[in-house]
Amino acid sequence: MTISNLIKIYQKLINIKLVKKEEIQMNNTTLKLSTQTVRRLNKFISLASVSLAALLFVAPAYAEDFWFGGRLKAGNGVFYDRLDDTSGQGPAQFILELQAEWSPNDNVTVIGDVWLRGDRFYDLDDGEFRAPAFQNFTSPQSAFLDRFSMSTSSDGSYLFPDPFGASGKEQELLDDFDDEILRELSVRFTNDEGTLAVKVGKFQRGWGQADGLRLLDILNAQDLRQRTLLADTDEIRIPAWTIAVTAEISNDVSLELIYIPEVRHSEFVINNPTPNSQTSGGAFGFPFPRIIEGQTGFGMPLLGAHLTEREVEDWKNEEVGARLKFDAFGGEATLNVFYGYQDLPVVVNTGSTLHVGSFINDPAASVANVPLGLPTTIGAIHAPGQYVDFLQSLAGGTAAPGDFPLIPFGCLDILNPGAGGFPCSVTADFELDYTERQKTVGFSFTRDMSEWKFGPKNVSPVLRLEVAHELDKAFNRLVIEDPFIPGLFAKGTPALIGTKADTVTHRDQTSILIGFDYNMWLSGWKNQRSSIFVTSQFFNIKTKDHKNLMFQAPYALLDVEENQQYFTQTYTFGLRNDNVILDGLAVWDLSKDGFAYRQRVTFSAMGNKLIPRIEIGTFDGDTEEGLLALYKDSDYVEFSLTYQF
Numbered sequence: 001m002t003i004s005n006l007i008k009i010y011q012k013l014i015n016i017k018l019v020k021k022e023e024i025q026m027n028n029t030t031l032k033l034s035t036q037t038v039r040r041l042n043k044f045i046s047l048a049s050v051s052l053a054a055l056l057f058v059a060p061a062y063a064e065d066f067w068f069g070g071r072l073k074a075g076n077g078v079f080y081d082r083l084d085d086t087s088g089q090g091p092a093q094f095i096l097e098l099q100a101e102w103s104p105n106d107n108v109t110v111i112g113d114v115w116l117r118g119d120r121f122y123d124l125d126d127g128e129f130r131a132p133a134f135q136n137f138t139s140p141q142s143a144f145l146d147r148f149s150m151s152t153s154s155d156g157s158y159l160f161p162d163p164f165g166a167s168g169k170e171q172e173l174l175d176d177f178d179d180e181i182l183r184e185l186s187v188r189f190t191n192d193e194g195t196l197a198v199k200v201g202k203f204q205r206g207w208g209q210a211d212g213l214r215l216l217d218i219l220n221a222q223d224l225r226q227r228t229l230l231a232d233t234d235e236i237r238i239p240a241w242t243i244a245v246t247a248e249i250s251n252d253v254s255l256e257l258i259y260i261p262e263v264r265h266s267e268f269v270i271n272n273p274t275p276n277s278q279t280s281g282g283a284f285g286f287p288f289p290r291i292i293e294g295q296t297g298f299g300m301p302l303l304g305a306h307l308t309e310r311e312v313e314d315w316k317n318e319e320v321g322a323r324l325k326f327d328a329f330g331g332e333a334t335l336n337v338f339y340g341y342q343d344l345p346v347v348v349n350t351g352s353t354l355h356v357g358s359f360i361n362d363p364a365a366s367v368a369n370v371p372l373g374l375p376t377t378i379g380a381i382h383a384p385g386q387y388v389d390f391l392q393s394l395a396g397g398t399a400a401p402g403d404f405p406l407i408p409f410g411c412l413d414i415l416n417p418g419a420g421g422f423p424c425s426v427t428a429d430f431e432l433d434y435t436e437r438q439k440t441v442g443f444s445f446t447r448d449m450s451e452w453k454f455g456p457k458n459v460s461p462v463l464r465l466e467v468a469h470e471l472d473k474a475f476n477r478l479v480i481e482d483p484f485i486p487g488l489f490a491k492g493t494p495a496l497i498g499t500k501a502d503t504v505t506h507r508d509q510t511s512i513l514i515g516f517d518y519n520m521w522l523s524g525w526k527n528q529r530s531s532i533f534v535t536s537q538f539f540n541i542k543t544k545d546h547k548n549l550m551f552q553a554p555y556a557l558l559d560v561e562e563n564q565q566y567f568t569q570t571y572t573f574g575l576r577n578d579n580v581i582l583d584g585l586a587v588w589d590l591s592k593d594g595f596a597y598r599q600r601v602t603f604s605a606m607g608n609k610l611i612p613r614i615e616i617g618t619f620d621g622d623t624e625e626g627l628l629a630l631y632k633d634s635d636y637v638e639f640s641l642t643y644q645f
Contacts, residue, residue: 065102065103065104066100066101066102066103067100067101067102068098068099068100069098069099069100069644069645070096070097070098070099070644070645071095071096071097071642071643071644071645072094072095072096072097072642072643072644073093073094073095073096073097073640073641073642073643074094074640074641075091075092075093075094075613075638075639075640075641076090076091076092076638076639076640077089077090077091077092077615077636077637077638077639078090078636078637078638079634079635079636080635080636080637081618081632081633081634081635090636090637090638091119091226091227091636091638092119092638093117093118093119093226093638093640094117094118094119095115095116095117096115096116096117097113097114097115097116097183098112098113098114098115099111099112099113100112100113106190106192107189107190107191107192108187108188108189108190109187109188109190110186110187110188111184111185111186111187111188111201111203112184112185113182113183113184113185114181114182114183115180115181115183116181117180119226180223180238180239182202182239183202183203183204183239184201184202184203184204184239185201185202185203186199186200186201186202186203187199187200187201188200194248195247195248196245196246196247196248197245197246197247198243198244198245198246199242199243199244199245199246200242200243200244201241201242202239202240202241202242203239203242204219204220204234204237204238204239204240205219205220205242205244205258206219206220206233206234206237207219207321207323207334207336207444208444208466209444209446209464209466209513209515210466210513210515210537210539210568211515211535211537211568211570211585212229212537212566212568212570212585212587212596213229213539213566213568213587214233215442215466215467215468215511215513215539216336216440216442216444216466216468217233217237218338218340218343218438218440218468219242219258219260219319219321219338220237220238220239220240220264221237221238221240221264221265221266221267221343222236222237222238222266222267222343223235223236223237223238223266223267224236224266224267224268224284225267225268225269225284225285226284227284227598227617228284228631229587229596230585230596230598230617238264238266238267240260240262240263240264241260241261241262242258242259242260242262243258243259243260243261244256244257244258244259245257252326252327253324253325253326253327254324254325254326255322255323255324255325256322256323256324256325257320257321257322258319258320258321258322258323259318259319259320260318260319260320260321260340261315261318262314262315263312263314263317263318263319263340263341265311265312265341265342265343265344265345265434266343266344268285268286269284269285269286270285270286270287270307270555284631284634286555286630287555287630291303291304291305291428291493302359302361302424302425302426303425303426303427303428303493304360304361304425304426304427304428305427305428305429305430305554306353306427306428306429306430307430307431307432308429308430308431308432309345309431309432309434310345310348310431310432310433310434310435311434311435312341312434312435317341319338319339319340319341320338320339320340321336321337321338321339321340322336322337323335323336323337328445329445329447330447330448331445331446331447331448331463332445332446332447333443333444333445333446334442334443334444334445335441335442335443336440336441336442336443336444336468337440337441337442338438338439338440338441338442339437339438339439339440340437340438341434341435341436341437341438342434342436342437342438342473342474343434343438344552345432345433345434345436346433346436346474346475346476346504346553347430347431347432347433347476347496347503347553347554348430348431348433348500348503348504349374349377349428349429349430349431349496349497349498349503350374350429350430350431351371351372351373351374351376351377351428351429352371352372352376352377352380352426352427352428352429353369353370353371353372353426353427353429354368354369354370354371354372354394354424354425354426355368355369355424355425355426355427356368356369356370356411356422356424357422357423357424358423358424358425359412359423359424359425360425361425361426361427367422372426374499377428377497378483378497378498378499379484380426381490381494381497382482382483382484382485382490382494382497382498383484384484384485394410394411394424410422411423411424412424428496428497430496430554433500433504436474437472438470438473439470439471439472440468440469440470440471441468441469441471442466442467442468442469443465443466443467444464444465444466444467445463445464445465445466446462446463446464446465447462447463448460448462448463449461449462449463455518455520455521455523456521456522456523457519457521457531459518459519459520459521459531461516461517461518462516462517462518463514463515463516464513464514464515464516464517464537465513465514465515466511466512466513467510467511467512467513468510468511469508469509469510469511470508470509470510470511471508472506472507472508473506473507473508473509474504474505474506475504475505475506475507475549475550475560476495476496476503476504476549476550476553476554477495477502477503477504477505477548477549477550478491478492478495478548478549478550478559478560479491479495479548480494480495480498480502480503483498483502493554495550496553496554505549507543507544507545507546507549508543508544509541509542509543509544510541510542510544511539511540511541511542512539512540512541512542513537513538513539514537514538515535515536515537515538516535516536517533517534517535518533518534518535518536519531519532519533519534520532520533520534530573530574530578532571532572532573533571533572533573534569534570534571534572535568535569535570535571536567536568536569537567537568537569538565538566538567539564539565539566539567539568540563540564540565541563541564541565541566542562542563543560543561543562543564546559546560546561546562547559551627552627555630558592558626561591563591564591564592565590565591566587566588566589566590566591567587567588567590568585568586568587568588569584569585569586570583570584570585570586571583571584578604579603579604579605580601580602580603580604581600581601581602581603581604582599582600582601583599583600583602584597584598584599584600585597585598586598587628589621589626589627589628591626592621592622592626592627592628592629593621593622593626594619594620594621594622594626594627594628594629595619595620595621595628596617596618596619596620596628596631597616597617597618598615598616598617599615599616600613600614600615600616601613601614601615608644609643609644609645610641610642610643611641611642611643611644612639612640612641612642613639613640613641613642614637614638614639615636615637615638615639615640616636616637616638617634617635617636617638618635619631619632619634619635620632
């Protein structure tokens with residue numbers, strides 16, 4: 001791209017007027033945008049314009065040392081396996097990305113990368129996509145026998161009987177995935193010998209070599225709001241302000257030091273139908289917390305959940321890491337150390353609210369909203385008779401046990417609705433606590449196994465080994481001792497109702513990866529012009545004292561096994577001189593019997609400037625057992641078109 005073309009692009013950018021109102025006129029129709037959307041759109045236009053302007057001013061003088069490029073991607077898809085066995089609007093991702101790199105001399109490199117990313121699914125679906133939520137207490141079955149039949153739409157609406165939910169205002173264009181506009185802004189300094197490098201700015205840094213899962217790739221949190229582990233790793237890493245120092249100690253030994261003053265945690269969405277809770281619904285959101293009674297495993301009627309976040313205070317805490325890279329045993333090895341914060345939270349109960357006048361946890365529809373402190377909430381769940389007796393005591397116009405406030409109105413007894421009274425419900429308040437430290441040491445090793453040659457072309461595989469040991473990892477307990485009744489235990493959701501000291505514990509966890517890369521030639525396929533690159537990886541995650549630990553509260557109320565095992569398989573194959581690329585990723589949850597697969601067919605046209613792609617994603621498994629199965633009703637097909645320059 002010539003400098004004159006760049007100037008024309010910049011002139012068009014600076015002529016774009018910033019959005020001043022909460023609407024944009026498009027072809028005689030008005031697209032409503034939220035205030036947040038307008039602010040972010042203005043931010044992107046301003047940032048892109050200023051960045052390009054700065055770069056274009058220096059480009060003519062340093063044309064040989066300046067590179068500029070970007071891409072525009074637009075996709076549209078279909079979900080073909082929804083909860084209601086229908087198809088409908090699927091992933092519709094778009095990305096606008098501008099990149100630049102400038103090297104004024106041999107010792108300095110400046111990199112800029114800004115992007116705008118969104119998913120039109122949240123506009124086009126019109127709230128019809130169904131996703132799992134919590135138990136349906138309106139089931140014709142007994143409320144205590146019902147399980148997880150509730151579902152929500154993509155805008156958070158509770159589908160049956162559809163009494164509440166988000167209005168969809170928070171699901172408009174750009175509102176979900178545009179909060180990382182600045183992907184990279186960094187300066188890299190190197191000495192004349194190339195033995196010392198310092199990189200400062202906002203960027204991402206990948207450790208490890210795992211596919212689909214990650215062991216040592218822990219420096220950056222992940223954006224799990226789209227396609228979870230089927231997404232590209234470099235696109236779901238969340239960049240952070242970082243200082244990275246790399247020094248060559250000798251010809252075969254180097255040391256990397258990482259300092260991250262900005263702590264980030266992983267982002268995900270929750271299909272949460274509780275009124276006045278943050279609602280982001282959609283195909284790849286976690287289900288609403290499964291509110292179950294621990295002794296029977298059945299639903300807890302009229303009990304909902306409200307989720308808030310407890311985060312590390314920005315720029316007042318930090319993460320540090322170090323990696324020693326060296327040659328050993330004919331290959332390359334690393335020793336890794338990381339001291340930071342866990343990317344996924346533990347859950348801490350802070351109390352609850354009693355809604356008098358609403359069966360559906362809606363404070364706006366209630367005649368009274370009575371806050372219940374943590375001790376009161378613990379009593380409602382764990383005292384003799386537990387939650388059932390608590391509901392019936394409310395129906396009688398009293399409250400028991402302990403210090404529950406007197407409810408003079410009398411709540412409707414769902415076991416005896418003919419007695420009359422107000423409808424009532426209880427919302428438990430949970431914090432998603434991101435303040436737990438992560439302490440990890442690790443090792444990796446890569447080697448070309450030239451001693452092993454096999455196949456039609458006598459090709460040797462590449463061995464990959466990775467080990468990560470996390471000290472004192474925080475877990476929610478799946479089972480706790482009842483605080484009122486000796487010898488009685490609470491399991492499942494009731495085990496989350498208690499003090500943090502009672503409901504959260506710490507365990508050591510060791511993760512191991514062993515894998516092989518191989519350029520495969522198919523015997524007897526005479527027309528095969530290039531190899532099929534395949535990677536096979538086996539994972540084993542061992543948790544010390546694993547009994548009665550919750551895998552990931554509050555969404556997956558499943559136990560942690562002593563050895564959690566996964567297997568991943570990838571392949572890449574080029575056809576027609578690599579103008580057509582086939583690549584696939586398969587993940588098996590061997591412990592919980594889950595499965596996920598992504599197949600892509602990528603085409604190249606106009607000298608690799610225009611890139612059409614077809615992508616298929618599918619999930620399978622038992623919903624109540626494994627995490628992969630949470631998305632089994634989110635199978636999709638997407639067609640995308642990317643123009644890059």
